[in-house]
Amino acid sequence: MSKTAPKPKKAAAKDKAAAKQLVPIFVMGKRYDVPDSLTIQKALEHAGYQLVRGCGCRGGICGACGTVFRYPGGYRIDVGLACQTVVQPNMYIAQIPFFPGNKAAYDIESLPAVGATIAALYPEVFKCVGCGTCTRSCPMDIDVLGYISKAIQGDVAAVAEGSFDCVMCGLCAARCPAEEVQYNIAILARRLYARHLVPQAKHLAAAVKAVEGKAFDKAIRELKTTSVDELKKLYKALEVEPDMADEFWTPKNKAHLGE
Ligand code: SF4
Ligand code: SF4
Ligand code: FES
Secondary structure: OOOOOHHHHHHHHHHHHHHHHHEEEEOEEEEEEEEEEOOOHHHHHHHOOOOOOOOOOOOOOOOEEEEEEOOOOOOEEEEEEEOOOOOOOOEEEEOOOOOOOOOOOOOOOOOOOHHHHHHHHHHHHHHHHOHHHHHHOOOOOOOOHHHHHHHHOHHHHHHHHHOOHHHHHHHHHOOOOOOOOOHHHOOOOOOHHHHHOOOOOOHHHHHHHHHHHHOOHHHHHHHHOEEEHHHHHHHHHHHOOEEEOOOOOOOOOOOOOOO
16 A cells, blocks of 8 residues: 555545535425535535526625525525525525516606605505515515605605615515515616706716717727737736725726726
């Protein structure tokens, strides 16, 4: 036996330890053993699923990965974002990649920013029974009942502010006994608020003017005629905004900012 003989034993022990960290989960009724450190999303991939729907940002932002799950013996349906929720032993999992909620069509420019607009486009808002299931279902810890109550009261600004963190996952609507579409009511309020109630952001107006003045056309033309290899080099050399940058951060190289 060579000097390196003990290594396989160590490796075997390591494998055994790793195997202990596997937990069973059930995906649409079928059992898979997955590492206990994975999120539901990664566990699905570990189990061999390819995520072609119900998966976007993987960072808790896009709301595409709304998931429902239950534990054996429990009556309660739990909810979460698949990219943010770590697997637990014996979870029964199903994803709701799309919730077909009511969605009004409108021209935000011509709508008055008043409560009556919400009432006209989503009259079902008055059917809310105040059960609070929406708030308990929200993976973003939003007081959903709170902003729906403000919608009933006609306070557009309060709905907009109260729903600011909504990622449109649809989990609240999926569980609402009054069939509200909380997230669509909320985004209507935020659009009304942004378009009609708050002053226009000066930096945004300046950026739009720069685009209209073709300030970026030269840079875009250059990029379009750059080779793939050169693009890769440019990408690697790109100055990335630090995670904790304040609102006044700008890159050192301002050549393509249109300033
Ligand atoms: S789940 Fe529906 S009925 Fe219950 S409080 Fe929320 S919006 Fe109202
Ligand atoms: S308010 Fe509803 S749609 Fe928005 S994040 Fe919460 S559960 Fe998802
Ligand atoms: S994939 Fe975007 S929130 Fe989960």
